[in-house]
Amino acid sequence: MDSALIPEGAKRCSFPKFTIGIAIVGAVLLWGVFAMFLCWFKGLNQTNMNDYYGFALWIWADLAVIAVGGGAFFTGLLRYIFKIDELKNIINFAVIIGFICYSSALLILAIDIGQPLRGWFIFWHANVHSMLTEVAFCLSAYFAVLTIEFIPNILENRQVNKVPFFHHLAHNMHGVMAVFAATGAFLSFFHQGSLGGVAGVMYGRPFAVREGLLIWPWTFFLFTWSAAAFGPCFTLLVTRITEAVTGKKLVKDNVIHLLAKISGWMIVTYIIAKIIDTIYWAMVTAPSLGFTLSHFYSNNGFYGYWILIAEIVVCGIVPGVLLVMKSTRENPTLRLVAIILGTIGVCLNRWVMVLQIMAVPVMSFDTWALYFPSWQEIATTILPVAYGIILIAVAYRYLPVFPQEQELNPVEPVTE
Amino acid sequence: MKQENNNAHKFGMVIDLDKCTGCGSCMVSCMSENNVPFKEDESNKKDSITWMSVYKLTNGKSFPDTEIAYLPRPCQHCGGKGDHGHSPCVSVCPAVATDYGYDTGIVSQIYTRCFGCRYCMGACPYHARYFNWWDPKWPEGMENYLSPNVSPRMRGVVEKCSFCYHRYQAARDVAYYEGRDDIEEHEYQTACTTACPSGAIVFGDLNNPAHKIHQIVKPDPHPDPRNKHVIGKSRNPKVFRLLERLGTNPKVYYLSEREWVRKQGDSYLDGEWDKIKNHHGTSSHG
Numbered sequence: 280m281d282s283a284l285i286p287e288g289a290k291r292c293s294f295p296k297f298t299i300g301i302a303i304v305g306a307v308l309l310w311g312v313f314a315m316f317l318c319w320f321k322g323l324n325q326t327n328m329n330d331y332y333g334f335a336l337w338i339w340a341d342l343a344v345i346a347v348g349g350g351a352f353f354t355g356l357l358r359y360i361f362k363i364d365e366l367k368n369i370i371n372f373a374v375i376i377g378f379i380c381y382s383s384a385l386l387i388l389a390i391d392i393g394q395p396l397r398g399w400f401i402f403w404h405a406n407v408h409s410m411l412t413e414v415a416f417c418l419s420a421y422f423a424v425l426t427i428e429f430i431p432n433i434l435e436n437r438q439v440n441k442v443p444f445f446h447h448l449a450h451n452m453h454g455v456m457a458v459f460a461a462t463g464a465f466l467s468f469f470h471q472g473s474l475g476g477v478a479g480v481m482y483g484r485p486f487a488v489r490e491g492l493l494i495w496p497w498t499f500f501l502f503t504w505s506a507a508a509f510g511p512c513f514t515l516l517v518t519r520i521t522e523a524v525t526g527k528k529l530v531k532d533n534v535i536h537l538l539a540k541i542s543g544w545m546i547v548t549y550i551i552a553k554i555i556d557t558i559y560w561a562m563v564t565a566p567s568l569g570f571t572l573s574h575f576y577s578n579n580g581f582y583g584y585w586i587l588i589a590e591i592v593v594c595g596i597v598p599g600v601l602l603v604m605k606s607t608r609e610n611p612t613l614r615l616v617a618i619i620l621g622t623i624g625v626c627l628n629r630w631v632m633v634l635q636i637m638a639v640p641v642m643s644f645d646t647w648a649l650y651f652p653s654w655q656e657i658a659t660t661i662l663p664v665a666y667g668i669i670l671i672a673v674a675y676r677y678l679p680v681f682p683q684e685q686e687l688n689p690v691e692p693v694t695e
Numbered sequence: 696m697k698q699e700n701n702n703a704h705k706f707g708m709v710i711d712l713d714k715c716t717g718c719g720s721c722m723v724s725c726m727s728e729n730n731v732p733f734k735e736d737e738s739n740k741k742d743s744i745t746w747m748s749v750y751k752l753t754n755g756k757s758f759p760d761t762e763i764a765y766l767p768r769p770c771q772h773c774g775g776k777g778d779h780g781h782s783p784c785v786s787v788c789p790a791v792a793t794d795y796g797y798d799t800g801i802v803s804q805i806y807t808r809c810f811g812c813r814y815c816m817g818a819c820p821y822h823a824r825y826f827n828w829w830d831p832k833w834p835e836g837m838e839n840y841l842s843p844n845v846s847p848r849m850r851g852v853v854e855k856c857s858f859c860y861h862r863y864q865a866a867r868d869v870a871y872y873e874g875r876d877d878i879e880e881h882e883y884q885t886a887c888t889t890a891c892p893s894g895a896i897v898f899g900d901l902n903n904p905a906h907k908i909h910q911i912v913k914p915d916p917h918p919d920p921r922n923k924h925v926i927g928k929s930r931n932p933k934v935f936r937l938l939e940r941l942g943t944n945p946k947v948y949y950l951s952e953r954e955w956v957r958k959q960g961d962s963y964l965d966g967e968w969d970k971i972k973n974h975h976g977t978s979s980h981g
Contacts, residue, residue: 567940
């Protein structure tokens with residue numbers, strides 16, 4: 280039925296099967312959309328947030344999708360600026376994942392603010408001292424860059440590409456893509472960093488506050504670094520999931536191994552920096568404010584030392600080492616374990632840097648505050664996942680996302 | 696932007712915790728004065744709006760040694776690190792919806808500017824900021840009791856104690872009408888101050904030596920030699936501020952004869968309190 284739109288020489292499932300799959304995920308998406316409208320029309324009383332948890336699940340989701348979406352800017356940087364040519368075979372997909380992540384982040388922010396119609400105030404009445412202002416500007420600008428990076432791939436659709444103008448436009452956009460990749464890397468450095476700065480500058484919160492360089496707390500650099508380190512893990516993970524769902528090999532192993540190796544070294548260097556930061560904070564910063572490390576990890580029903588060990592050791596050192604060592608990196612199972620742990624690790628870091636900050640009591644007579652999100656918060660957080668699955672499914676079906684697909688999966692000629 | 700003004704006020708408050716009975720009059724008067732909306736069920740204190748909130752402190756000892764103190768907590772109107780006006784909340788608000796008044800020291804909240812991101816709430820360690828999770832509603836007929844001098848807030852924005860700023864404006868209007876340049880101490884008093892039956896709250900200008908608050912607090916204008924971010928540390932050994940060590944520089948001070956109460960103002964490592972409990976503003980040693 281839609282065969283004219285499918286890339287030439289590529290094999291896709293039947294249209295009814297595709298439609299059923301989209302409908303199932305679409306139902307989840309509609310559930311999220313329903314919850315989104317409830318929040319917009321009835322207000323944020325639909326959530327379980329409160330005055331202790333002004334930042335909660337949504338801000339974590341924002342930080343997490345932007346961190347894992349970091350694969351787009353970092354892969355683009357490696358491909359176009361550092362000229363690592365093999366990565367051209369995964370860059371399209373990295374850009375699509377980034378596009379999904381950043382559009383999701385913007386959508387979640389639009390739900391999260393109490394007065395959505397005033398969202399533009401952040402640009403119009405910008406406070407240059409606020410990290411959130413920098414986030415808003417750079418995030419929006421980078422989303423525009425990602426859109427520009429995604430357009431040539433869309434124009435390569437079999438039918439669209441028949442139009443000479445679109446064909447040439449796509450070709451010329453590819454030619455200048457290095458400029459956008461550089462712009463994207465620049466913008467990402469700042470907004471990933473500012474998201475880390477959001478926590479690091481909160482000097483009223485000893486769990487969050489960090490010293491730093493000039494106006495930037497150390498969390499600024501750690502967030503950028505971790506996004507560049509773990510973002511490719513997520514790109515690899517989604518590629519692996521896509522390969523499992525489609526039952527096809529889509530990217531050659533040498534490309535996967537290369538990106539995994541780069542990610543591994545980034546994770547190892549990041550985790551060393553993270554450990555130094557944690558030790559300095561625990562031994563110097565927090566004690567100078569009257570707090571011991573145990574204050575942040577005890578006397579409550581959820582946050583214990585386990586979360587620190589899980590983030591730094593299990594989901595930091597372990598995936599880093601697994602991806603750096605050739606034998607484990609090239610073992611498909613161990614590589615999968617590493618990229619799953621890495622993705623969990625960066626999400627856990629963002630969780631800690633949002634929700635644990637809110638949970639820890641600061642005044643000596645205050646108490647821990649724990650929170651569980653409402654179904655509306657959960658549904659609106661799952662909404663971007665459903666949207667992402669649908670966009671990837673549509674893009675994979677109709678666009679030449681993986682340049683090596685046909686080489687890896689030759690279609691046998693039909694003999695009649 | 697910081698504005699140098701030698702005639703600037705620095706309004707603040709000192710609360711005598713030995714006089715406070717925890718009656719809650721300050722909370723009630725504040726809600727009434729400032730048109731604070733309320734819910735049918737206010738049992739969940741984490742999503743109810745109370746610009747002035749009273750905390751219960753205990754010395755942690757069992758009977759018969761148990762002691763109790765009540766600590767009223769309005770917005771602390773922090774001057775921020777070095778007292779430059781970069782309060783924890785003001786510095787993070789992305790839309791300048793909360794601002795620092797260099798002529799008064801008061802941290803304002805501009806309700807029509809706030810778009811409800813709640814970053815300020817996360818940054819405030821005192822939980823002095825409240826979000827309007829619901830539309831403001833009052834029982835039928837009660838709208839008639841609302842103060843015409845204070846605008847009610849809409850759903851989806853943050854609000855907090857303003858040190859009854861409308862009273863300051865009213866006092867200035869009177870002074871202007873009478874041809875005076877400035878206002879008298881008694882002309883500008885917050886609702887909680889006037890409502891407190893035991894006189895535990897003293898409000899005034901920390902910069903004015905004639906004001907009672909200045910005489911009680913004796914604020915040290917120099918940076919604390921132990922922490923350069925701390926300005927305005929009290930030279931009165933019985934006076935302390937909440938979380939002074941963080942460098943937030945609140946303008947709300949607390950007074951107590953009881954050492955265990957003063958100790959609860961900050962967190963201390965083991966043995967630290969005994970070393971620094973007698974450290975007050977520098978001039979007290981001079």
